[in-house]
Amino acid sequence: MDDRTAFLTIAAMAAVTYATRSGPLLFLAGRTLPPAAIRFLAHVPAAVLAALSAVALLRPEGRFDAGPGNLILWAGLIAFALALRTRGFFGPVALGMALVAAGRWLGM
Amino acid sequence: MSARGSTAAPPPGGLARQALARSLPIALGYVPVGMAYGVLAGKAGLGAVNVLAMSLLVYAGSAQLVAVGLFAAGASALSLVAMTFAVNLRHLLFSAAMAPLLSGWRKRELAAFAFELTDETFALHAARFGRGERDKALTLSINVAAQAAWVAGTALGVVLGDVLGDGRAFALDFALPGMFLALLAGQLKARSHVAAAVAGAALALAAAHFGAGGAGALGAGLAGAACGFGVERWMTGRPS
Numbered sequence: 001m002d003d004r005t006a007f008l009t010i011a012a013m014a015a016v017t018y019a020t021r022s023g024p025l026l027f028l029a030g031r032t033l034p035p036a037a038i039r040f041l042a043h044v045p046a047a048v049l050a051a052l053s054a055v056a057l058l059r060p061e062g063r064f065d066a067g068p069g070n071l072i073l074w075a076g077l078i079a080f081a082l083a084l085r086t087r088g089f090f091g092p093v094a095l096g097m098a099l100v101a102a103g104r105w106l107g108m
Numbered sequence: 109m110s111a112r113g114s115t116a117a118p119p120p121g122g123l124a125r126q127a128l129a130r131s132l133p134i135a136l137g138y139v140p141v142g143m144a145y146g147v148l149a150g151k152a153g154l155g156a157v158n159v160l161a162m163s164l165l166v167y168a169g170s171a172q173l174v175a176v177g178l179f180a181a182g183a184s185a186l187s188l189v190a191m192t193f194a195v196n197l198r199h200l201l202f203s204a205a206m207a208p209l210l211s212g213w214r215k216r217e218l219a220a221f222a223f224e225l226t227d228e229t230f231a232l233h234a235a236r237f238g239r240g241e242r243d244k245a246l247t248l249s250i251n252v253a254a255q256a257a258w259v260a261g262t263a264l265g266v267v268l269g270d271v272l273g274d275g276r277a278f279a280l281d282f283a284l285p286g287m288f289l290a291l292l293a294g295q296l297k298a299r300s301h302v303a304a305a306v307a308g309a310a311l312a313l314a315a316a317h318f319g320a321g322g323a324g325a326l327g328a329g330l331a332g333a334a335c336g337f338g339v340e341r342w343m344t345g346r347p348s
Contacts, residue, residue: 001179001182001185003155003157003158005185006154006155006158006179007157007158007161008185009185009188009189010158010161010162010165010166011165012185012189013162013165013166013171013175013188013189013192014165014166016189016192016193016196017166017167017168017171017192017193017196017199018222018223019193020193020196020197020198020199020200020203021196021199021202021203021222021223021225022203022218022219022222022223023200023203024200024203024204024207025203025204025206025207025210025218025221025222025225026215026218026219026222028204028207028208029207029210029211029213029215029218030211031207032211033207033208036337038208039337039340039341040333040334040337041201041204041205041208041333042205043300043301043304043332043333043334043335043336043337043340044201044202044204044205044304044329044333045202045205045230045231045234045291045295046292046295046296046301046302046304046305046308046332046333046336047304047305047307047308047328047329047330047331047332047333047335047336048198048201048202048227048308048325048328048329048332048333049227049231049288049291049292049295049305049308050292050304050305050306050308050309050312050332051198051308051309051311051312051324051325051328051329051332052170052198052227052288052312052325053285053288053289053292053309054308054309054310054312054313055312055313055316055324055325056284056285056288057285057289058313059313059316060281060285064313064317072281072282072285075279075282076282076285076286076289079286079289079290080289080290080292080293083289083290083292083293083294084293084296087293087294088290089133089134089136089137089287089290089291089294090132090133090136090137090290092286092289092290092293093136093137093282093283093286093287093290094136096279096282096285096286096289097140097278097279097280097282097283097286098279099279100279100281100282101277101278101279104276104277104279105277
């Protein structure tokens with residue numbers, strides 16, 4: 001794909017991405033949602049972040065892997081435990097990266 | 109943070125500093141992931157301008173990393189756009205969830221906010237607004253600072269591509285899952301949130317097993333949130 005076609009493709013990718021981000025926000029602006037809908041939406045972050053985390057941890061190479069060689073999984077669980085305990089953000093991410101990098105350096 | 113529970117505007121001259129401080133945890137995660145994207149996009153044959161253009165215009169980590177693989181495989185423009193749409197479908201939920209929190213905003217302000225609505229900025233703002241931190245200028249500035257970190261990471265990846273290899277030795281591929289996990293930990297405030305998370309995770313794995321792709325995250329998110337909502341109603345003794 002030449003540079004011009006690649007750029008036009010990227011512009012189209014940007015347009016569909018923006019549609020998913022702006023559509024509900026603009027459509028629902030100024031409307032009063034029922035309390036039940038608001039309570040439902042309050043559970044969206046946990047559900048979606050857990051969905052993304054589970055796939056990233058247990059399918060790091062695109063197939064299910066819960067074995068001892070899955071460094072992303074084990075480092076992720078340790079980082080998650082730290083995040084639950086401290087409610088910190090960068091510390092758990094940095095710890096997980098250090099564990100994965102160390103594991104690979106050691107040939108695990 | 110001093111602004112906890114406050115709806116007042118930040119002090120003059122303090123807006124940029126506050127935005128940088130609030131976005132710092134995200135920025136520290138975005139830089140390594142952005143570097144990984146920059147490295148891989150360069151190796152996939154994209155020119156430096158297009159590598160940066162994707163981070164400026166699309167600004168969606170998961171979708172960009174998927175797209176890099178498709179560019180490298182010589183996929184068609186249509187399949188790239190379709191896959192980007194599928195991977196980003198979950199943003200529909202984020203956008204809908206933010207709508208009640210931004211009820212007083214003008215349309216053009218909402219349009220600007222939506223451009224930089226990512227997994228991470230959504231989780232950050234949902235938590236901030238839950239604490240009563242609703243300053244508009246600060247909210248938009250945090251988004252700009254976060255995207256600046258993403259673009260800076262991308263640029264570093266482009267420049268350091270030859271040094272970093274594929275970035276695995278530096279565990280750059282852990283940064284994105286690590287951010288998801290840290291954000292998730294901050295969302296587990298009640299048993300109903302735990303129920304939503306467990307259901308979302310299980311359904312996402314099942315969907316991935318059956319090759320549902322990006323739509324799987326949307327479906328798992330919807331069903332998981334419904335499960336958490338049901339548990340909340342059950343625990344408070346109200347009929348669903």
